[in-house]
Amino acid sequence: MLNAAALNMKTTTAPQRELLSGDEAVARGAWEAGLKVAASYPGTPATEILEALALYSEVDAQWSVNEKVAFEVAYGAALGGARSLMACKHVGLNVAMDPLMTAAYTGINAGLVVVVADDPGLHSSQNEQDTRWVSRYAKLPLVEPADPAEAREYVQAAFEISEQFDTPVLLRLTTRVAHSKQDVAVGERAVRPNRPFQRDAAKYVMVPAHAAARHRAVEDRLVRLRAFAEKTPLNRVELRDRALGFVTAGVAYLYIRETFPEASVLKLGFSYPFCDQKIRDFARLVNELVVVEELDPFLEDHLRGLGLTFKARHPSFQLGELRPEHLPAIVRGEAKPAKPFPARRPVLCSGCAHRAVFSVLRDLQLTVTGDIGCYTLGAAPPLASVHTCLCMGAGFTVHEGLRRALPGDRRIVGVMGDSTFIHSGITGLINAVYNRMPGVLLILDNATTAMTGAQPHPATGRTLRDEPTRTLVLEDLCRACGAEHVDVVDAKDTAALKQLLQQRLEERALTVIIARSPCWQLVRTKAGAPEFKPELCQACYECLEIDCPAISKSEDGLIKIDIARCTGCNLCVERCAYEALIPRRA
Numbered sequence: 106m107l108n109a110a111a112l113n114m115k116t117t118t119a120p121q122r123e124l125l126s127g128d129e130a131v132a133r134g135a136w137e138a139g140l141k142v143a144a145s146y147p148g149t150p151a152t153e154i155l156e157a158l159a160l161y162s163e164v165d166a167q168w169s170v171n172e173k174v175a176f177e178v179a180y181g182a183a184l185g186g187a188r189s190l191m192a193c194k195h196v197g198l199n200v201a202m203d204p205l206m207t208a209a210y211t212g213i214n215a216g217l218v219v220v221v222a223d224d225p226g227l228h229s230s231q232n233e234q235d236t237r238w239v240s241r242y243a244k245l246p247l248v249e250p251a252d253p254a255e256a257r258e259y260v261q262a263a264f265e266i267s268e269q270f271d272t273p274v275l276l277r278l279t280t281r282v283a284h285s286k287q288d289v290a291v292g293e294r295a296v297r298p299n300r301p302f303q304r305d306a307a308k309y310v311m312v313p314a315h316a317a318a319r320h321r322a323v324e325d326r327l328v329r330l331r332a333f334a335e336k337t338p339l340n341r342v343e344l345r346d347r348a349l350g351f352v353t354a355g356v357a358y359l360y361i362r363e364t365f366p367e368a369s370v371l372k373l374g375f376s377y378p379f380c381d382q383k384i385r386d387f388a389r390l391v392n393e394l395v396v397v398e399e400l401d402p403f404l405e406d407h408l409r410g411l412g413l414t415f416k417a418r419h420p421s422f423q424l425g426e427l428r429p430e431h432l433p434a435i436v437r438g439e440a441k442p443a444k445p446f447p448a449r450r451p452v453l454c455s456g457c458a459h460r461a462v463f464s465v466l467r468d469l470q471l472t473v474t475g476d477i478g479c480y481t482l483g484a485a486p487p488l489a490s491v492h493t494c495l496c497m498g499a500g501f502t503v504h505e506g507l508r509r510a511l512p513g514d515r516r517i518v519g520v521m522g523d524s525t526f527i528h529s530g531i532t533g534l535i536n537a538v539y540n541r542m543p544g545v546l547l548i549l550d551n552a553t554t555a556m557t558g559a560q561p562h563p564a565t566g567r568t569l570r571d572e573p574t575r576t577l578v579l580e581d582l583c584r585a586c587g588a589e590h591v592d593v594v595d596a597k598d599t600a601a602l603k604q605l606l607q608q609r610l611e612e613r614a615l616t617v618i619i620a621r622s623p624c625w626q627l628v629r630t631k632a633g634a635p636e637f638k639p640e641l642c643q644a645c646y647e648c649l650e651i652d653c654p655a656i657s658k659s660e661d662g663l664i665k666i667d668i669a670r671c672t673g674c675n676l677c678v679e680r681c682a683y684e685a686l687i688p689r690r691a
């Protein structure tokens with residue numbers, strides 16, 4: 106989260122070296138390349154790109170309401186002649202695919218770089234898609250840095266390629282590149298006047314006749330990009346011992362260098378369209394050719410199409426993250442070794458108001474069509490009260506579909522967070538109103554985008570740079586959409602929420618309940634931990650049913666409260682029928 110102190114904007118006098126993450130290096134490189142406009146919607150592991158760009162006063166940077174909007178804002182700025190950047194996580198690019206596909210046709214005037222960060226291993230994502238395929242599908246050039254230093258360098262190259270070929274350029278990071286830090290040599294910002302904006306309907310108005318002509322331009326551009334791929338130093342042959350040669354891209358390059366320092370490598374930094382001749386030449390130079398990549402067989406499929414003989418990963422390596430220690434097994438043709446570390450179980454923070462809401466939903470035994478945010482953790486036992494989670498915005502639309510399939514079931518509620526509602530939930534609400542679907546839809550309004558590190562959004566009344574702006578009033582918006590009832594409740598008032606839910610579920614109306622309570626990480630208020638009276642405890646463990654990290658079973662078979670973690674929310678107290686937990690007076 107940005108704060109006022111952090112927003113003590115950077116000056117243009119650059120130090121020589123900075124310790125930068127891949128995300129920060131993208132921001133730095135883009136700033137040096139004369140970036141003027143940047144737009145994004147938060148998403149791990151790409152969030153920090155815009156947070157870093159917000160520190161450069163020369164860049165007009167914004168949190169957009171979703172990725173489609175962000176792409177279109179950046180695209181419009183590029184047409185207007187300003188170098189522009191859009192950044193998002195992999196699934197965010199799915200949201201922006203509609204404009205992206207056709208932007209490939211129109212071209213862009215000034216440079217437009219689309220930074221997309223994939224998340225192999227699903228550190229914080231709902232799927233493990235490999236966005237390299239988008240470059241092939243949308244016929245767009247793709248660059249892939251292996252580390253932060255290359256991230257800075259490649260984003261500059263991407264702007265050059267974008268303008269040289271009049272195309273958006275995809276720059277793909279993965280979590281390890283985006284989040285690892287490196288001592289990076291940095292430079293000054295280039296002074297770059299805007300390109301003139303010219304009206305050109307045949308190029309920018311994509312009606313069928315114009316688009317047909319532009320499709321030809323896309324195919325012609327691909328031919329020229331293929332020729333470029335053969336020459337660009339972004340595709341680098343490193344000849345060492347010729348017994349073993351790797352073809353690779355992205356972070357896998359570093360793993361190869363670490364594990365097989367003597368081996369030869371063809372490192373593809375410009376990884377689509379492919380440099381077929383360079384690949385063939387390299388294959389001839391080495392005795393054994395091995396393709397190493399993370400996630401899908403993107404390189405492998407292409408090399409197979411070229412008719413080359415090479416060794417590729419066992420298919421088991423397509424699942425999850427590639428790790429340096431996998432390399433010997435890959436070269437030996439073995440399957441992926443078992444996961445070395447057990448994953449840490451994520452849990453809602455102590456003091457989180459989502460916990461109170463999910464304890465009510467669980468007690469009422471409701472079917473919950475959920476969504477993506479911190480609140481998805483309500484799916485984990487013992488709360489176990491989120492029953493679907495597909496993508497952002499689906500909490501309300503899946504609710505509608507489920508109710509259409511189960512018309513007699515009134516115990517279904519749709520749930521999503523405030524940021525998610527603005528991102529893509531509002532259309533689902535309008536759809537339900539329009540198509541006369543009754544039901545109860547809950548917006549968990551914690552006044553932030555908590556999941557990705559507490560970014561502001563339109564209903565917080567603050568911008569990316571923490572400037573005040575018009576506040577979107579969610580209850581007014583829901584009423585304007587046509588919801589028959591819009592109730593606002595304190596998310597921590599479980600009794601009021603329970604009663605309201607029971608009442609609204611009985612009615613044949615469309616209700617939005619806004620359960621409001623700020624994210625605990627924003628307020629960080631702490632009251633005293635409840636007093637525990639062991640003599641009254643019946644060891645029923647009902648207090649553990651709220652899945653609070655501050656309360657657990659003790660060695661003596663009763664319970665214990667971790668005072669350091671307890672925020673004094675007293676949700677556990679509410680669950681104790683024996684008065685063994687007593688709220689402590691402030």
Ligand SMILES: Cc1ncc(C[n+]2csc(CCOP(=O)(O)OP(=O)(O)O)c2C)c(N)n1
Nearest residue numbers: 148197477478479522523524525554555556
């Ligand atoms: C298309 C897409 N963009 C971004 C993300 C990353 N992301 C996951 S949930 C979320 C929003 C969470 O905010 P909110 O709905 O307010 O819930 P909270 O985490 O605050 O409880 C974001 C940005 C994503 N999963 N999918």
